[in-house]
Amino acid sequence: MTEDGILYTGRCLCGGVKMEAVAEPLWVAHCHCPSCRKTTGAAFATYVGFDKNAVRFIGELQLYKSSPGVMRRFCPTCGGTVSFMGEAWPGEVHLHAGFLDQAESLKPESHVFTRTEMPWAHMDDGLERHETFPSDDGH
Ligand SMILES: [Zn+2]
Numbered sequence: 001m002t003e004d005g006i007l008y009t010g011r012c013l014c015g016g017v018k019m020e021a022v023a024e025p026l027w028v029a030h031c032h033c034p035s036c037r038k039t040t041g042a043a044f045a046t047y048v049g050f051d052k053n054a055v056r057f058i059g060e061l062q063l064y065k066s067s068p069g070v071m072r073r074f075c076p077t078c079g080g081t082v083s084f085m086g087e088a089w090p091g092e093v094h095l096h097a098g099f100l101d102q103a104e105s106l107k108p109e110s111h112v113f114t115r116t117e118m119p120w121a122h123m124d125d126g127l128e129r130h131e132t133f134p135s136d137d138g139h
């Protein structure tokens with residue numbers, strides 16, 4: 001922890017967008033939904049949920065509304081994925097794990113949207129698995 005209470009920092013590929021968080025994550029989960037696959041270009045996306053008031057972004061972010069009530073943000077220069085915010089999770093910001101500088105210390109708890117998981121990206125890691133979302137709020 002730094003003097004300012006910063007526990008986590010983040011940075012996109014080019015460094016144009018940075019982040020500081022002064023709280024521990026609320027949860028960490030892997031999402032296997034098609035939207036996350038398209039936005040990252042990867043088999044699935046790993047998210048780190050934070051209280052949005054604990055997170056401060058530095059730099060310019062580009063917005064994309066991928067579905068009603070859903071806002072994805074990325075770096076306009078390098079295209080690196082930064083965050084997800086959805087009306088189903090008021091008060092939270094979900095950061096892409098790879099955006100965090102401390103990604104190796106994260107402890108994922110579950111897989112969501114396993115019904116659209118790529119068969120070649122199945123991890124037998126013993127974590128909780130949910131067909132969609134545990135709350136079934138939709139995406
Ligand atoms: Zn960037």
Ligand SMILES: [Zn+2]
Pocket residue numbers: 031032033034035036037045113
């Ligand atoms: Zn998803």
